[in-house]
Amino acid sequence: MSTFRALFVEEEPDGKVSTSVKETDLKTLPDGDVTIRVHYSSVNYKDALATLKDGKIVSRYPFIPGIDASGIVTESTSTRFKKGDAVIVTSYEFGVSHFGGFSELIRVPEEWVVPLPKSLSLRDAMCYGTAGFTASLSVQALLDNGAKPEDGPIAVSGASGGVGSITTGILAQMGFSVIASSGKAGSEILLEKLGAREVVSRPDFNPEKKRALDTERFAHAVDSVGGDVLSYFLSTTKYGGTVTACGMALSGKLETTVFPFILRGISLVGIDSVYCPYEKRVHIWEQIATNFKLAKIDTLIHEISLDELPKALLQMTNEGMLGRYIVKFI
Template sequence: MKSFQALFIEKEADNTSLHFRETTLDNLPENEVTIEVHYSGINYKDGLAVLPEGKIVNQYPFIPGIDASGVVIESKSDRFQVGDEVIVTSYDFGVSYFGGYSEFIRVPAEWVVPLPQGLSLKEAMILGTAGFTAALSVDALESSGVRPETGKTAVSGATGGVGSLSTAILAKRGFSVVASSGKKDAKDFLQKFGASEVVSREAFQPEKIRALDKQLYAGAIDCVGGKPLSYLLTAVQYGGAVTTCGMSAGGKLDTTVFPFILRGVQLLGIDSVLCPMQKRTQIWQRLATDFKLANLDELATEINFQALPEALHQVMNGGVTGRYLVKIK
C-alpha cells in the first residue's frame, strides 16, 4: 500500500490542532474515483473547519479542504478514465467527507467535473469554489438582464476570494465595478482585478438605511450579507438585481418590500454546494472561455503543502487579501 501525506484536524477536549500524517489509500473512503491531487486552495469554510467552534467538522480526525484538482489514477465509473484531469468541489467534500488537503482523494463520480479545455489544473484551483461562486453570481446577474450599458455594478466584500474574482470577471465582461472593502491596501489590489472605483466598507453600510435610496447601481454582487446587503437592495435601480452568497457581515437581512414592489429589484440567492451538475459544468466551461481571466497567475499567492496550517490560521485572523493556491503534488 502506497503511503502519502494528508493534513488532519484533530480535536482534544475543546481544542483543535492540525497535523500532517502518513496514511494509505486503504484509509480513504471507499468510492468510485481515486485522484492524485495536484492543487487545492483556501476558502473561508476551510478556515472555519480548523476552529473548534466553526461548526463545519463533526467527526475527528478529519481531512479538510473543499477544493481539489488532479489526475484520475483509478476509476470504477464509465465517465472517467485513468489519466483524466478533473476538478472536485462542493457537496460534502471537505465538510463531512475527507477533503482535498491530501495527496490522494477518493470520491463519488457524481462529484467530479472534467477539467474544461482552456483551464489548467493550477488555474482551476486559483479559482476554486470562490471563482465558481463568483462565476455563478455574474452568470445570474447577466441572466436577470443586468448589462454593462445599464450602469455600474457594486461588489461588497471585494477583497475576499469571491469578491475579488467577481470583480475580475465583471471587469472582463465590460462592467464598471464599484468595489467595497475595509482593507487598507484594497485600492491597488482591487484595481489590479479591474475595479473602476474602490469605496470603503462604510459606503455600503450607512448609519441609516432608507426604504429606498438613490438608484446608483444596475446590479450588485453581495458577498457578506447583513447590513451591506440591506443597503444594496435600496440602491439598485429599477429592474436591477442583487446576488447574495455570504454572511460574514451577518445572517440577518433587515429590509422592506419597497425595492421589490416599487423598483422590481430581484434578490438572487447563490449556492455552489448543491448546484446541479449540468449547471456546474456550464459554469466551469464559462470560466475556461468567456469568463477566462488573462492574469490568473497574478490573482493568488502560491504556497506549498507544508505551509498550509499557518495560512489557514492567517485566513481566519483576517490577515489575507485575495486567494491562496496550495500546491499539493
C-alpha cells in the same frame, strides 16, 4: 502510491484541536467511485474554520479538510471517468463531512467530479476553486437577467475576499463599471489592478441611516456578506436591476420591505455553489475556462506547499489575507 501525505485536523485529549501534516494510507480514505491524485487545492475561509474547535464545520475527528481539488484520476469504478482523466472536485460534502482536498490522494462519489475543461489547466482551476465558481455563478445570474455594461455601475461587496475579488475581475474584464468595497489594508491597489473603477470603504455600503427605498445608485449588485449591506443594495439598486446574494459574513439576517420589488422591479437572486445542479456546474466551469477566464488571475495568487498550509490557515483565521492561496502537490 501505497502511502501519501495529508493535512489532518485532530482533537487532543484536552479538547483542543491541532493541525498537522501526516503520512497515511489508502484505507484512511472514505468510500467513493473515483480516486484522484491531487495536483492542486485552494484555500478558502471555510477551510480555515475547519481547523477551529468552534468553527462549526467539522463534526468528527480526525478529519482532512479542503473543499477544492484538481488532479488526475488513478482509479475509477465510474462509467463517467477513467484512469488518466483530468478533473475538478468542489462542493457537496467535500471537505465538510467527507475527507477533502488537502491530501495527495482523495476518493469521492462520481457525482462530485467535473471534467477539467480543455482550455483550463489543473493549476488554473484551483486559482478559481469554490470562490471563483461562486463568483462565476453570480456573474452568470446577472447576465441571465439581462445585465449589460451600459446599464451603469455594479456594486460588489466583500471585494477583497475570494468571491468578491474574482467577481470584480470578471465584470471589469467584460466591460462593466465596478464599485468595489473592502476594509482590508492594501485592497485598493489589488482591486484597481483587477479593474475596479472605484474602491470604497465598508461603511459606504452600510450607512448608519437606512431607508426602505433610497436614491438609485447601482444598476446591479453582487453581495457576499449579507445583513445590512444586502439591505442597502436592495434599497439603492436602479429600476429593473438584479442583486445576487451568496454569503453572510456580516449577518444571516435580512431587513427589507417589499418596496424594492414592487416599486422598482428589483430581482434578488440567491447563489448556491454547494448543491448547484451538475449540468449547470459543468457549464459554469466551461465559462470559467472561456468567457470568464481572467487574464489577471495571477494577481491574486500565492502558491504554497502542503507543509506551508498550517501557517496559511492560521493566518486566515487570525489576520485574513488579500488574494488566494493555492496548494501545489505536484
